[in-house]
Amino acid sequence: MARGQFDPAARDGKGLVFGYQIEADPTERAWSGGVYDEARRGWLYPLDLNPEAGSAFKLGEFNHYRIEAIGNEIKTWINGQEVAYVVDDMDSIGFVALQVHSVRDSSEAGRKTYFKNIKIQTENLKPEPFSKDVFVVNNTLNNLTEYEVSKGWKLLFNGQNSEGWKGAYKETFPESGWSISDGILTISKSDGGESTNAGDIVTVEKFSAFDLAFDFKLTEGANSGVKYFVTLSEGNKGSAIGLEYQILDDEKHPDAKMGREGNRTLASLYDLIKAEKQPRFLKPIGEWNKGRIVVTPDNKVTHYLNGIKVVEYQRGSQEFRDLVAISKYKIWPNFGEAAEGHILLQDHGDEVSFKNIKLKSLK
Template sequence: MVACGGNPNKAKNAEAAAETKAEAKAAPVYNVIDKPQVDLATLPVDKEGYYVIFDGKTFNGWRGYGKDNVPAKWTIDDGAIKFNGTGGGEAQKADGGDLIFAHKFKNFELELEWKISKGGNSGILYLAQEVEAEKNGQMKLQPIYISSPEYQVLDNENHPDAKLGVDGNRKSASLYDMIPAVPQNAKPFGEWNKAKNAEAAAETKAEAKAAPVYNVIDKPQVDLATLPVDKEGYYVIFDGKTFNGWRGYGKDNVPAKWTIDDGAIKFNGTGGGEAQKADGGDLIFAHKFKNFELELEWKISKGGNSGILYLAQEVEAEKNGQMKLQPIYISSPEYQVLDNENHPDAKLGVDGNRKSASLYDMIPAVPQNAKPFGEWNKAKIMVYKGTVVHGQNGQNVVEYHLWTPQWTEMLENSKFSSQKWPLAFELLNNCGGENHEGYIGLQDHGDDVWFRNIRVKVLD
């Protein structure tokens, strides 16, 4: 199996991995083709910092997938790249085939405009590899879409694909055959549409589903009486030298990616985003707090993303007949930790509700007073009988109230709604569980981040 954006260096006989309902078959021997890439330094950069990868006049930097030239069916028409259709669907002709820009991008934001003919179908592929695989003793080029997610491009009104799939997940801008674009706001055939963030998943929409069977794991907790208390009555839950009281979420030890660096807890980034490695994962303090005030300092690396979780539970849920550990954030509100200037999440969400100190994806921090990457910020989180306040650098920036109709409404308008993620909705709507208490957690989001001077005052 080809990992998305995967390793270009080795031929593999993949026995690897994905969960299937049928008995898994081994992938054939395959190879990722390595060809010269365009040097981005040779491209113009516009005033907003975007590389212009099509100049409106030439195919500089472009070539056919699996080819060294631009296939004849691709032309330039009034400042636009045009594919001159054959009517053959995916049965590509020798003078056609997919077109690629010859540079491999990793973390990026893509913007373009597209229009489609009546009844037309196309797509925007990203993180694609050029792959050949063995068949009958020979290596043969494989279709681009077996290694690449696809942003669907479609005439929704006239192409039958719009009625196939599930919940419209083959309509324009959807993650093809997986996640429908919501709202579905494509313009009719022959009109220009704007596409952005082709690498980001569209929001989901489906009928509300029941949450799967789940279990909250119960493990021994730290006795607060064993901790030092400072002169202001706060428990010091990190002593600057050891991980006493801390462990990995869903684990009994501290994962190796978490270290102590100059009196601070540091996560040593992998660059993998939320795809946590075995020696990483989120870190929690092993005591469930109910009414409390948490204070700490944090700093983030350039382009970094992390978070502070609270009232978290350790949850396992049923999948394919087995109980599997779920992500910490499906049971826990998140105080966002972000480099607002350099991480694309700052531009997503609504009204800045994914920027630093925000209640992630729900309430923006106002004022937004985070310091730049590499500088220390002061964070405060107060939870008292359902009232929650986020503070940042000496100012209260968020206030909301758990277990209220307003809280339920916020969840329904977020990625954690009962339609999109029924288990997360059920857990967050009853945040902290029956006793309204939970763990404090620090997030592994794949980037370097530091936390220090961590203390908690119990308000019970």
């Protein structure tokens, strides 16, 4: 644990250790070196975000861990391999701790973990930059690190105004309905209708292959979505047409029970592919979740929710087209196969907020 914290009053006076924990994970999941916020927010950097690093840890051997915590940046290495990169301002100081972890059942009793060569430097620190292109979990508000900028990331929302955005099928940003306050972009609640109040907003720029990350916060019963490859060529009423990362309160909104086999639930490819997610990786309504959509140049698409891969498909494949043929999108020729398109934030008549919207074009 790095920058660990202790609350002596927690658990009826038994005390509680919490904070940034760098994992040693010998299971098949292989998330060693990932960053977990123990007894607080859960996983900050699961290794679905850097799967190549899953092979760095060698079970049964001594592994060399390096943890760099300078300012609000935490980076980890295992055996020289770059693993996790987190930017977070929750704790700036704390203790170093070695964990005694519980076992899952009696068959694991007696297992041991060995440590050696433990050393620390606290003065004259110079950050060591990652050389590879590693995804950064940046929890600071609408901010990019120098490393992210050097790798081609840019903010789509600057936190101050609507620069770079306009209303769908419009030339300007909506005059009402969408608001920006304290770095947060919010669509206000109206009648629950699809794009019937302020309307959707889209990026002025179009994108083809990209890595898009965003934070979103739902209110109770809310519905929204992030669409991509939106061409605005259909001229339809309601929300503009495009592939959609569904944003939904699965418990309270009826759309979760509609569609086919759960393909309208949170983080799903709306009306096409259900997101395979575990409840323990979801944040409660009213808290911030992290979404991510990656479209590679070969048209492989991946949805992530809070760092966990939940949807994967091949855009334009026969399997994809077969799914479109039995969906609400079957009336649109070549649905979802445009070479490029806008990014869209949906107005579905419910209050939903966004921040930390960043994108990197892929080649």
